[in-house]
Amino acid sequence: MTARNHPSADDRAGTDVGSSDLGSIAAEQDAIPSRAAAAPVDEARIARAVREILSAVGEDPDREGLHETPARVARMYAEMFSGLHEDPRVHLQKFFTEQYDEVVLVRDISFNSMCEHHMLPFMGHAHIGYMPNGRVIGLSKLARVVEVVARRPQVQERMTETIANLLLEELDAKGVSVVIEATQK
Numbered sequence: 440m441t442a443r444n445h446p447s448a449d450d451r452a453g454t455d456v457g458s459s460d461l462g463s464i465a466a467e468q469d470a471i472p473s474r475a476a477a478a479p480v481d482e483a484r485i486a487r488a489v490r491e492i493l494s495a496v497g498e499d500p501d502r503e504g505l506h507e508t509p510a511r512v513a514r515m516y517a518e519m520f521s522g523l524h525e526d527p528r529v530h531l532q533k534f535f536t537e538q539y540d541e542v543v544l545v546r547d548i549s550f551n552s553m554c555e556h557h558m559l560p561f562m563g564h565a566h567i568g569y570m571p572n573g574r575v576i577g578l579s580k581l582a583r584v585v586e587v588v589a590r591r592p593q594v595q596e597r598m599t600e601t602i603a604n605l606l607l608e609e610l611d612a613k614g615v616s617v618v619i620e621a622t623q624k
Protein backbone atom coordinates (compact mmCIF):
# COMPACT_ATOMS: atom_id res chain seq x y z
CA MET A 440 0.00 0.00 0.00
CA THR A 441 1.42 3.34 -0.99
CA ALA A 442 0.23 6.88 -1.13
CA ARG A 443 1.73 9.50 -3.30
CA ASN A 444 1.57 13.24 -3.34
CA HIS A 445 1.56 14.99 -6.60
CA PRO A 446 3.89 17.97 -6.73
CA SER A 447 1.88 21.07 -6.08
CA ALA A 448 2.43 24.37 -7.76
CA ASP A 449 0.13 26.41 -5.59
CA ASP A 450 2.97 28.23 -3.88
CA ARG A 451 4.03 29.70 -7.18
CA ALA A 452 2.82 33.14 -7.97
CA GLY A 453 1.84 34.52 -11.31
CA THR A 454 1.21 33.03 -14.67
CA ASP A 455 4.06 30.67 -15.28
CA VAL A 456 2.81 27.61 -13.42
CA GLY A 457 3.03 25.32 -16.40
CA SER A 458 6.64 25.76 -17.40
CA SER A 459 9.27 24.47 -15.01
CA ASP A 460 8.17 22.25 -12.13
CA LEU A 461 5.38 20.88 -14.20
CA GLY A 462 7.40 20.31 -17.33
CA SER A 463 8.07 16.70 -16.49
CA ILE A 464 4.38 16.17 -15.91
CA ALA A 465 3.51 17.60 -19.29
CA ALA A 466 5.92 15.16 -20.90
CA GLU A 467 3.88 12.28 -19.56
CA GLN A 468 0.72 13.39 -21.30
CA ASP A 469 1.44 10.93 -24.05
CA ALA A 470 0.55 8.19 -21.58
CA ILE A 471 -3.11 9.16 -21.77
CA PRO A 472 -4.65 7.13 -24.60
CA SER A 473 -6.91 9.00 -26.93
CA ARG A 474 -10.33 7.72 -27.86
CA ALA A 475 -9.36 7.31 -31.48
CA ALA A 476 -6.36 5.12 -30.71
CA ALA A 477 -8.27 2.29 -29.08
CA ALA A 478 -10.44 -0.35 -30.72
CA PRO A 479 -13.68 -1.37 -29.01
CA VAL A 480 -13.53 -4.24 -26.55
CA ASP A 481 -13.99 -7.53 -28.43
CA GLU A 482 -15.92 -9.69 -25.96
CA ALA A 483 -16.00 -12.80 -28.16
CA ARG A 484 -12.22 -12.67 -28.43
CA ILE A 485 -11.83 -12.33 -24.66
CA ALA A 486 -14.15 -15.30 -24.14
CA ARG A 487 -12.02 -17.42 -26.49
CA ALA A 488 -8.89 -16.39 -24.61
CA VAL A 489 -10.41 -17.24 -21.22
CA ARG A 490 -11.42 -20.63 -22.52
CA GLU A 491 -7.84 -21.12 -23.70
CA ILE A 492 -6.48 -20.14 -20.27
CA LEU A 493 -8.78 -22.64 -18.59
CA SER A 494 -7.48 -25.37 -20.90
CA ALA A 495 -3.89 -24.25 -20.36
CA VAL A 496 -4.11 -24.63 -16.59
CA GLY A 497 -5.47 -28.15 -17.03
CA GLU A 498 -9.16 -27.48 -16.55
CA ASP A 499 -11.98 -28.74 -18.70
CA PRO A 500 -13.67 -25.59 -20.03
CA ASP A 501 -16.68 -27.70 -21.02
CA ARG A 502 -17.53 -28.90 -17.56
CA GLU A 503 -20.77 -27.54 -16.24
CA GLY A 504 -19.42 -25.08 -13.69
CA LEU A 505 -17.23 -23.34 -16.29
CA HIS A 506 -19.75 -23.15 -19.11
CA GLU A 507 -20.65 -19.53 -18.64
CA THR A 508 -17.28 -18.41 -17.31
CA PRO A 509 -15.64 -17.17 -20.55
CA ALA A 510 -18.63 -15.01 -21.48
CA ARG A 511 -18.97 -13.77 -17.91
CA VAL A 512 -15.31 -12.79 -17.71
CA ALA A 513 -15.57 -11.10 -21.10
CA ARG A 514 -18.44 -8.91 -19.92
CA MET A 515 -16.52 -8.05 -16.76
CA TYR A 516 -13.39 -7.11 -18.70
CA ALA A 517 -15.40 -5.01 -21.12
CA GLU A 518 -16.59 -2.98 -18.15
CA MET A 519 -13.28 -2.89 -16.28
CA PHE A 520 -11.44 -1.64 -19.38
CA SER A 521 -14.14 0.65 -20.73
CA GLY A 522 -12.01 3.64 -19.76
CA LEU A 523 -9.71 2.86 -22.69
CA HIS A 524 -12.48 4.04 -24.97
CA GLU A 525 -13.50 7.15 -23.09
CA ASP A 526 -11.86 10.53 -22.80
CA PRO A 527 -11.94 11.72 -19.17
CA ARG A 528 -11.60 15.30 -20.38
CA VAL A 529 -15.24 15.43 -21.40
CA HIS A 530 -16.15 15.41 -17.70
CA LEU A 531 -14.08 18.50 -17.01
CA GLN A 532 -15.72 20.80 -19.55
CA LYS A 533 -18.74 21.84 -17.45
CA PHE A 534 -17.01 23.82 -14.75
CA PHE A 535 -18.34 26.73 -12.75
CA THR A 536 -16.60 30.02 -13.31
CA GLU A 537 -15.98 31.30 -9.85
CA GLN A 538 -13.25 33.22 -8.07
CA TYR A 539 -12.44 31.03 -5.14
CA ASP A 540 -9.20 31.47 -3.27
CA GLU A 541 -9.06 28.33 -1.18
CA VAL A 542 -8.12 24.76 -1.87
CA VAL A 543 -11.01 22.58 -2.94
CA LEU A 544 -10.63 19.20 -1.25
CA VAL A 545 -12.62 16.13 -2.25
CA ARG A 546 -11.99 13.00 -0.23
CA ASP A 547 -12.86 9.33 -0.56
CA ILE A 548 -13.74 8.96 -4.22
CA SER A 549 -13.91 5.18 -4.45
CA PHE A 550 -12.70 3.33 -7.52
CA ASN A 551 -12.03 -0.14 -8.91
CA SER A 552 -9.12 -0.69 -11.23
CA MET A 553 -7.00 -3.46 -12.73
CA CYS A 554 -3.30 -3.88 -12.04
CA GLU A 555 -1.53 -4.05 -15.38
CA HIS A 556 1.25 -6.27 -14.05
CA HIS A 557 -0.89 -9.18 -12.91
CA MET A 558 -4.33 -8.38 -14.31
CA LEU A 559 -5.66 -8.43 -10.78
CA PRO A 560 -8.16 -5.96 -9.44
CA PHE A 561 -7.17 -3.26 -7.04
CA MET A 562 -9.49 -0.85 -5.36
CA GLY A 563 -9.36 2.11 -3.11
CA HIS A 564 -10.06 5.78 -2.69
CA ALA A 565 -8.76 8.91 -4.35
CA HIS A 566 -8.41 12.19 -2.51
CA ILE A 567 -8.14 15.24 -4.70
CA GLY A 568 -7.22 18.76 -3.72
CA TYR A 569 -6.80 21.65 -6.10
CA MET A 570 -6.35 25.38 -6.02
CA PRO A 571 -8.79 26.73 -8.59
CA ASN A 572 -7.90 29.41 -11.06
CA GLY A 573 -11.46 30.55 -11.72
CA ARG A 574 -12.74 27.10 -12.66
CA VAL A 575 -14.49 24.88 -10.13
CA ILE A 576 -15.80 21.44 -11.04
CA GLY A 577 -18.63 19.48 -9.41
CA LEU A 578 -17.93 16.48 -7.21
CA SER A 579 -19.74 14.06 -9.52
CA LYS A 580 -17.54 15.14 -12.44
CA LEU A 581 -14.39 14.49 -10.45
CA ALA A 582 -15.71 11.05 -9.57
CA ARG A 583 -16.33 10.35 -13.26
CA VAL A 584 -12.77 11.36 -14.13
CA VAL A 585 -11.42 8.96 -11.50
CA GLU A 586 -13.68 6.20 -12.80
CA VAL A 587 -12.63 6.59 -16.45
CA VAL A 588 -8.94 6.63 -15.54
CA ALA A 589 -9.37 3.64 -13.21
CA ARG A 590 -11.05 1.52 -15.87
CA ARG A 591 -7.86 0.91 -17.75
CA PRO A 592 -4.95 -1.41 -17.13
CA GLN A 593 -3.25 0.65 -14.46
CA VAL A 594 -0.56 1.19 -11.93
CA GLN A 595 -1.37 3.35 -8.97
CA GLU A 596 1.37 5.88 -9.70
CA ARG A 597 0.27 6.57 -13.27
CA MET A 598 -3.33 6.85 -12.17
CA THR A 599 -2.28 9.57 -9.73
CA GLU A 600 -0.28 11.46 -12.36
CA THR A 601 -2.97 11.17 -14.99
CA ILE A 602 -5.70 12.60 -12.77
CA ALA A 603 -3.47 15.45 -11.61
CA ASN A 604 -2.47 16.31 -15.19
CA LEU A 605 -6.09 16.38 -16.31
CA LEU A 606 -7.00 18.89 -13.60
CA LEU A 607 -3.99 21.05 -14.33
CA GLU A 608 -4.77 21.14 -18.02
CA GLU A 609 -8.54 21.25 -18.22
CA LEU A 610 -9.23 23.41 -15.16
CA ASP A 611 -6.02 25.40 -15.42
CA ALA A 612 -5.72 24.79 -11.68
CA LYS A 613 -2.98 26.69 -9.85
CA GLY A 614 -1.99 23.53 -8.03
CA VAL A 615 -3.16 19.97 -7.68
CA SER A 616 -2.62 17.24 -5.11
CA VAL A 617 -3.84 13.72 -5.73
CA VAL A 618 -3.45 10.92 -3.20
CA ILE A 619 -4.58 7.40 -3.96
CA GLU A 620 -4.97 4.76 -1.27
CA ALA A 621 -5.44 1.32 -2.71
CA THR A 622 -5.23 -2.34 -1.85
CA GLN A 623 -4.67 -5.16 -4.29
CA LYS A 624 -6.64 -8.32 -3.90
Ligand SMILES: [Zn+2]
Pocket residue numbers: 554555556557558559623
Ligand atom coordinates in the same frame (compact mmCIF):
# COMPACT_ATOMS: atom_id res chain seq x y z
ZN1 LIG B 1 -0.09 -6.52 -9.66
